[in-house]
Amino acid sequence: xxxxxxxxxLISSDGSDLAQVxxxxxxxxxxxxxxxxxxxxxxxxxxxxxxxxxxxxxPSQDEIAAYDRAQxxxxxxxxxxxxxxxxxxxxxxxxxxxxxxxxxxxxxxxAEQRGCSLIVMASHGHTGVxxxxxxxxxxxxxxxxxxxxxxxx
Numbered sequence: 001x002x003x004x005x006x007x008x009x010l011i012s013s014d015g016s017d018l019a020q021v022x023x024x025x026x027x028x029x030x031x032x033x034x035x036x037x038x039x040x041x042x043x044x045x046x047x048x049x050x051x052x053x054x055x056x057x058x059p060s061q062d063e064i065a066a067y068d069r070a071q072x073x074x075x076x077x078x079x080x081x082x083x084x085x086x087x088x089x090x091x092x093x094x095x096x097x098x099x100x101x102x103x104x105x106x107x108x109x110x111a112e113q114r115g116c117s118l119i120v121m122a123s124h125g126h127t128g129v130x131x132x133x134x135x136x137x138x139x140x141x142x143x144x145x146x147x148x149x150x151x152x153x
Contacts, residue, residue: 006030010116010147011039012107015078019122022152023082026120027089029150035117036092039082040110042103043071071099104140111147119149 011026013019023039030037046059046067059067075097086093094114098106111119124135142149 006033006035006118008114008116008118009033009035009037010107010111010114010119011037011082012103012119012121013039013041013078013082014103015041015074015081016122018124022120022122023085025150025152027082027085027091029118029120030086030091031089036094037086038094038096038110038114038116039079039086040096040098040107041075041078042098042101042106043075044102045100068099072097075099103137104144107141108145108147111145116147119145119147121149121151123151123153 006029009026009030011023011030013023027037029035046064079095079097083093083095096110098110107119107121110116119141121138121141123138138151142151
């Protein structure tokens with residue numbers, strides 16, 4: 001295979017401890033390969049995985065605005081933490097918050113749009129119901145991505 005160099009690594013995080021293991025792994029790899037990094041966090045639609053399946057509940061504009069503000073604050077916290085870690089390692093970094101999307105397709109599309117050579121993500125994220133779902137999001141990303149994915153456990 002010759003020298004495999006990852007010039008641009010997309011690192012995904014949902015802010016969980018497990019995702020942080022993936023972040024640290026991705027940043028170490030970036031440092032090793034002198035790669036640039038795009039860190040991405042995806043916030044799901046209001047109602048999560050079920051938002052597109054149900055018209056039983058329709059949020060008001062105020063609820064949507066409050067949700068968006070809360071999600072933007074969470075995303076900012078997650079991305080700031082990654083940016084600080086990258087800067088400490090002298091790794092060039094860009095950060096992206098993709099909102100109102102399910103993680104798998106958002107990560108794969110962002111990696112393709114930005115010409116990333118590798119996606120680094122944890123095997124699953126948050127606990128509870130979304131832990132099962134995010135495991136399936138990881139599987140979906142692996143199944144659909146043209147960009148190689150390194151899944152960190």
